[in-house]
Each structure stands twice: as C-alpha cells, then as structure tokens.
Amino acid sequence: MKTLALHEMGEVIRKVRKERGLRLEDLADENISPATVSNIERGVAHVSPEKVTYLLEKLELPMSKLPEMLVQEQVELKRVKFALLTISTLRQIGYVDDALAKLEELKLDDSHPYIAHAYFYKGKCYMAKKKWKQAERSFYNALRSAQQNSYQENNMESASYLLLGVCSNHQGNLEQALEYINDGLLAFYEDGEMQHVKHLLHKHKGIMLQKLGRVTEAMQLVQDSWHLLTEVDDIETTLGFYWLRSELSRRTGLIEEAIEYAVEGIDIARRNKQYSAMFDLWIVLGTIYTAQKDWEMAETSFLMARKLEEKIPIDQRWVTVYSRTGVLYLKQNKLSEAFEYFQHAIRYATKFQDAPQLVSNLVLTGELCQMMNDTNKAIHFFEQGIEIAQKHQYKDMEWKIWYNLAGCYNGQDEEKFQHCMRKTYEIKENILDGPNELGLAN
DSSP states (O other): OOHHHHHHHHHHHHHHHHHTTOOHHHHOBTTBOHHHHHHHHTTOTTSOHHHHHHHHHHTTOOTTTHHHHHHHHHHHHHHHHHHHHHHHHHHHTTOHHHHHHHHHHHOOOTTSTTHHHHHHHHHHHHHHTTOHHHHHHHHHHHHHHHHHHTOGGGOHHHHHHHHHHHHHHHTTOHHHHHHHHHHHHHHOOTTSSOTHHHHHHHHHHHHHHHHTTOHHHHHHHHHHHGGGGGGOOOHHHHHHHHHHHHHHHHHTTOHHHHHHHHHHHHHHHHHTTOHHHHHHHHHHHHHHHHHTTOHHHHHHHHHHHHTTTTTSOOOTHHHHHHHHHHHHHHHTTOHHHHHHHHHHHHHHHHHTTOHHHHHHHHHHHHHHHHHTTOHHHHHHHHHHHHHHHHHTTOHHHHHHHHHHHHHHHTTTOHHHHHHHHHHHHHHHHHOOSOSOTTOOOO
C-alpha cells in the first residue's frame, strides 16, 4: 500500500472505531496491540499488511466496501484541505479573526490527518496578532501532532520548529530561537512537501547567528546556501538572503560586496513590488554610506526607506531607520535634526517594547544632549537608560551609562559623581569579556 493510501485507510478505520464508541484497547488482543491499532490509524508505514487486514476483519469492514469508503474519505479530506487554504488566505490578507473563527468551525480531533496543519495555521494567526505565547502553544501542538501522526513527508514538524524559532526571536530569546531552527533542519525530510521550509530555516539561522554576533558562521552559511537560491520559489525568502548577505558583508568590512548585494536586492524587490525587502535593503545601504561618510547618498538611502511608510506595516524596523538617520545627522554635527530622529526612534522602541534599541537610543540622545551642553536633559535620558538596562540585565550598557552620567556630575556634584564612578567600577568588575549583550549593529 502507498503511504497516502495508508493515511486514508487509517482515517477510515479511526472513524469507524469512533462511530462505534470503541477505544483502542477494545480492538486489541493477543494478535494486535493498542499501539499497532494506533499506528494503523495514523498511517505509519512500517505496519505489516497482515495486521491491517486483521484489524479490518475485526471491525467487519469488507475489502470490497473499502474503495467506496476511501473515496468518501478523500472527498472529506479535500474539503478540509480547501478549508485550510481558505483560512491561510484570510490570514494572509489580514482577516485574522475570520481565519481563527473558521479554524474553530472545523472541529478536527487530535487524530485527524490535518490536525497539525490546523494548529499550525492557528499559530500563524496569533503571530499576525503578535500574541507570541498563544502562537507558541499552537506551534507546540502542531509539533506534537506531527510527531504523533508520523506524516514525515509533509514536513510539518520542521515548519513548526521554524515558527517556534521566529516566536522566540520576537521575544528576544535568540539562543532558544537558534536551537529551534537547528531542530527544524534536523527534522527536515528532503523528499517531502514544503521544500521552501528548508530555505527559510537556513535564512533564519543566518539571521540568528548574525544577531548573536556569530558573523563568520552566518556568512559561511549564507555563502554555502547562495547557489540554492535558484531553487527558491518564494521571492520574499530570496530577498531575505540578499539582505542578510549585504548586512554580513557590511559587518565584515566587505563594503563593495555589501553595496553590490544591497543594490541588486533593491532592484529585484522593486521589480517584484516587494516593499518590505526594499525598506530593509535601503537601510543597509544608508548605514554603509554613513560609515563611508558619503552623507548625501546615506541621507537619500534613509529617505527612500522612510518613503515606504504607506507600503509596509509599522513595526520594530522603524526604530532602526530613525535611529540610523539620527546617527547620520549626529556625524554631520546637525544636532537638532539628530535629536528629532532619536526621539522618533525612542517612541517606536517604547511602542514595540524593543528594550535593546530603546536603551541604545536613550544613550545616544543623552550623549547628544551633552554635546549641546544641556546637562539636565542628558541626565534625564541617562537615568531612563539605566532603569531599562537594569531591568533587562544589560550590564555592558549599564556600565557605559553610569560612566556617561558621571561625566554630567563631574565638577557639578561631587557626591553624585563619586556614586556614579563607584557603580561604574562595581559593574565593570562583574562583567565577563564577551560580545555586546544587546547584539546591536555597528
């Protein structure tokens, strides 16, 4: 029997058993165990045909009637598959609550062949609503169902690990995110469905490595995966690799290569109306030109990113574009313009609870106020930064802020100056050498 036929036959057997009010144990005897009955219902391929035949006889299901029942089952499975396509489309175009309502209407039980898909789409709906914990629960259920039902060829296990990683990333747990991504790669079935999941896993692994400061590993992964982009049928994934290669090239000092991939990626995104990717790539380009002190091209790049405001959702990336524009103006000594953009960055970082970028921009603003000889404002921003750094255990950044704060009090308030220097010393004593805890881009 083919695997698909086993799945379908198992579903027929399961339905008949449930309709008769029988448990797995009720069908077990010295010739067949409850576990074997369960495996047959789940379509596990290693079950012998003799056991399937034996179970059919116990249920008094004649082989002559089975084709008709299989046809009926195929019709039902096609109906559920169509419903899931509808749900996926509703979520994609923004009707998330409608998608969730339709999922509830399906009322699939935990042994249904598409139950993992149902949990998976529910998780994606919660992701769209930025309800990360609820999304995680749904993906855990999808993962559990995929592992229990052993439908390896649909790659639902890998897909669930992928989005668990994405949820962890959004909650700032980068190590856990990377672990999920690696689990997804290990679980991926090369001859199975959803081949795009493999490319997404590689892309997100590169992003996690980059965020964790493991730039060399990330670059090696991207270079090893680059020749596979011809297999990728999802333009968004392809452009994600272009952004990643440009960003990694920038961070490793390969400036011309970084510009080349950013420009090429922008052109591909422009032709395919991929506004979100265009936004990300213009930011990278602006950052490169800022480092090169090409102020005009940097300003134009950031302006192009901001021009996309009506084309993409307002999310955490807007913290980055406003922050880096502020840095551009700061380097040009345009202090009032820099202050304005840092304020935008602080507002967005607060809105999206992006603690690392919030601390970073509070520090930048405080330093800017020092340059403008507005000590009281500088103290205000530094104190805010210390509060958040302490809350999130950002010791490296807290040490820097205490040092800056000491500079504000130097020659003005000896007691507070000494307090700040003491805090600086205490924190520095406890910091182990290592990468920047915030993973902030240079």
